[in-house]
Amino acid sequence: MTHYLLGVVVLMPATLMFLLMLISLRPGRSVAGLWRIFIRLSGLALAFTVLVGLTGLTGMEATGLRHWLAASPFGMIMAVLVQLLGTVIAAFSARYLEGEPGQRRYAAALAGVLSAVQLLVLANHWVVLIAAWALVGVALQHLLCFYPDRPFATLAAHKKRLADRLADVLLILAASSAWVAVGSGSFSDMWQFLAREGITDNLQLSAVCLVLAVVVRTALLPVHGWLIQVMEAPTPVSALLHAGVVNLGGYILIRFAPLLEQADLARTLLVTFGLGTAVIAGLVMLTRISIKVRLAWSTVAQMGFMLLECGLGLYTLAALHLFGHSLYKAHAFLSASMVVRQTRLHVMRGTVTAAPISLLLAPAVAVPMVLLIQAVLSNAAWPWWWSVVLGLAWAPMLWLPAGSDQTRTLFRQGLFGLLMVAGLTGLALLAHALPLGIHDAPHHTLGKIALTGMAALYLCLATLQLRPRSLGAWRRRIYAGFYMDEIYTRLALRLWPTRWISKALPIDRPIVTTMKTDDARKK
Structure with missing residues (x-):
C-alpha cells in the first residue's frame, strides 16, 4: 500500500498540471483569477516535485510502477528545474499578456507542456517516453501559434510539426529494435540486458535511431530553422522553449548513457552533429543583430555543445551544462528588454576589439589553469583533452581591450577573467560530487577530434578580432547559416x-x- 501511495505522490505534479489544463479550458472564470489559480497550483506541483526529488535522492522509487516510471535523482532535479521555470514563466506571462485575447488557450497549452514534461522525466518505458515527448510537442504547437496572423510563427510551427513527426518515427524504430533485442520495453530491463549480454545489432540500430531523433527534436543543424523563427512567439514562450523544452534531448541522452557507452556509431553521430552545430552556429551568432535571434542561435550552439559532451561520454558535464543553460536562457529571455538597453549602450561606446597579444596569451594561460585546477581537485573528473577544450572555450574571458592605456582597468579586467575561469573550472569539478547517479565513459579518439574542432573555432574568433574583414567573402553565407x-x-x-x-x-x-x-x- 505504501508503494502505491508513493506512486500517487510521484505522479502528483503531472496530475496537477493536467488538472490545471482542464481548468484553463473551462469558460466563466476571469483571466486574472485563472492566472492566480495557475500560479498556486503550479507552486503546489513544484512542492510535490521537490518532495519526490528528496525521496529519489535517498534511493526511494515508486516501486508499484517501477516497470513504467522511475524517480531517478537526475530526473527529479530536472523535474524541479522545469517546474520552477514553468511557475516563474506563468507569473511573467500573466503580466506580459495582460489584455491579450486567447490567454485561456495559452494557459491550457502551458499547463499541458509542464504536465507532459513531468511525465517524461519519470519515463522508464519506451511507451511512456514516446507518448510524453509527443504530447510536449502537441501542446507546444499552440504556444508557438499564439499569434496566428504572424506568418513566420505559423511556418516555424509547421516545420517543427514535421520534425516532431520524424522524431516520433525514429523513436518508434528505436523502441521496436530495443524491444526485439531485450524482450521488454522497460529501460531497467534494457540496462540489465546490456550489463549481462552486451550490445547487439538491434540495440546498435536502436541507439542510432535514438540519436537521430534527439538531433531532430533538439534543433541541431540542418533542422534548426524553426527554433530561430519561433522568435515570433511571445517572449515567455521563447523562455520556456529555450530554457526547458529544447533541453529534453540532452536529458534523454544522459538517461540512455548505458546504451550509448557501447554504441560507437551512435556516439560518432553525436560528435559529428554536435561539433558541427556548435562551430557553425557559434559563427552565425556573431553576425546577427537582433537580441532574440542572437539568443536563439546561441541556444543552437549550446545544444550542439551539450550533445557533443554526451557523444564524448562526459555525461556529468552535459548534465551541469543543461542546468546552467536552462537558468541562463530563462533569465536572458525574460530580461530581454534589459539586454537591448545594454546592447545600445555598448554600441554607443563604440566597438571594442581585443589586444592582439591577449589573443595569444589567453589560451596559453587558460588551458594550464584548467589543467592545474583539475590536478589539484580531482584527476579523474574528465580527461586532459577536455581540459584543453574548456580552456579554449573560456579563453575569451581573458581578452583585454586594445588601445587602453589605463593599467588599473586592464588589471581589473584580467583579474576578473582569471577568477571566472578558475571559478567555473572549480565549480564544474566539485559538481561531480553531486549524487546525480551518472557515470562518465570518455571516448578518447572522438575527444581529440572535438579538440581539433574547438581549436579551429577559437582560431576563427581570433582572426575576426584581428582582421574583422578577413572573412568578408564568407560573411553573407555565415549570416544566412550557409542556407x-x-x-x-x-x-x-x-x-x-x-x-x-x-x-x-x-x-x-x-x-x-x-x-x-x-x-x-x-x-
Missing part, C-alpha cells in the same frame, strides 16, 4: 504543403506555399 534552413524549408513545404500566410493579410491574393507553379494551382 541550410532555406533548403530544409523548401523540402518541408514540397513534401507537406501548407498555407502559412493568413488570408486576412492585406495582399493582392493569398500566397499558398505549395511549391507548385501558378498553372498547377489553377488546375
Whole structure:
C-alpha cells in the first residue's frame, strides 16, 4: 500500500498540471483569477516535485510502477528545474499578456507542456517516453501559434510539426529494435540486458535511431530553422522553449548513457552533429543583430555543445551544462528588454576589439589553469583533452581591450577573467560530487577530434578580432547559416504543403506555399 501511495505522490505534479489544463479550458472564470489559480497550483506541483526529488535522492522509487516510471535523482532535479521555470514563466506571462485575447488557450497549452514534461522525466518505458515527448510537442504547437496572423510563427510551427513527426518515427524504430533485442520495453530491463549480454545489432540500430531523433527534436543543424523563427512567439514562450523544452534531448541522452557507452556509431553521430552545430552556429551568432535571434542561435550552439559532451561520454558535464543553460536562457529571455538597453549602450561606446597579444596569451594561460585546477581537485573528473577544450572555450574571458592605456582597468579586467575561469573550472569539478547517479565513459579518439574542432573555432574568433574583414567573402553565407534552413524549408513545404500566410493579410491574393507553379494551382 505504501508503494502505491508513493506512486500517487510521484505522479502528483503531472496530475496537477493536467488538472490545471482542464481548468484553463473551462469558460466563466476571469483571466486574472485563472492566472492566480495557475500560479498556486503550479507552486503546489513544484512542492510535490521537490518532495519526490528528496525521496529519489535517498534511493526511494515508486516501486508499484517501477516497470513504467522511475524517480531517478537526475530526473527529479530536472523535474524541479522545469517546474520552477514553468511557475516563474506563468507569473511573467500573466503580466506580459495582460489584455491579450486567447490567454485561456495559452494557459491550457502551458499547463499541458509542464504536465507532459513531468511525465517524461519519470519515463522508464519506451511507451511512456514516446507518448510524453509527443504530447510536449502537441501542446507546444499552440504556444508557438499564439499569434496566428504572424506568418513566420505559423511556418516555424509547421516545420517543427514535421520534425516532431520524424522524431516520433525514429523513436518508434528505436523502441521496436530495443524491444526485439531485450524482450521488454522497460529501460531497467534494457540496462540489465546490456550489463549481462552486451550490445547487439538491434540495440546498435536502436541507439542510432535514438540519436537521430534527439538531433531532430533538439534543433541541431540542418533542422534548426524553426527554433530561430519561433522568435515570433511571445517572449515567455521563447523562455520556456529555450530554457526547458529544447533541453529534453540532452536529458534523454544522459538517461540512455548505458546504451550509448557501447554504441560507437551512435556516439560518432553525436560528435559529428554536435561539433558541427556548435562551430557553425557559434559563427552565425556573431553576425546577427537582433537580441532574440542572437539568443536563439546561441541556444543552437549550446545544444550542439551539450550533445557533443554526451557523444564524448562526459555525461556529468552535459548534465551541469543543461542546468546552467536552462537558468541562463530563462533569465536572458525574460530580461530581454534589459539586454537591448545594454546592447545600445555598448554600441554607443563604440566597438571594442581585443589586444592582439591577449589573443595569444589567453589560451596559453587558460588551458594550464584548467589543467592545474583539475590536478589539484580531482584527476579523474574528465580527461586532459577536455581540459584543453574548456580552456579554449573560456579563453575569451581573458581578452583585454586594445588601445587602453589605463593599467588599473586592464588589471581589473584580467583579474576578473582569471577568477571566472578558475571559478567555473572549480565549480564544474566539485559538481561531480553531486549524487546525480551518472557515470562518465570518455571516448578518447572522438575527444581529440572535438579538440581539433574547438581549436579551429577559437582560431576563427581570433582572426575576426584581428582582421574583422578577413572573412568578408564568407560573411553573407555565415549570416544566412550557409542556407541550410532555406533548403530544409523548401523540402518541408514540397513534401507537406501548407498555407502559412493568413488570408486576412492585406495582399493582392493569398500566397499558398505549395511549391507548385501558378498553372498547377489553377488546375
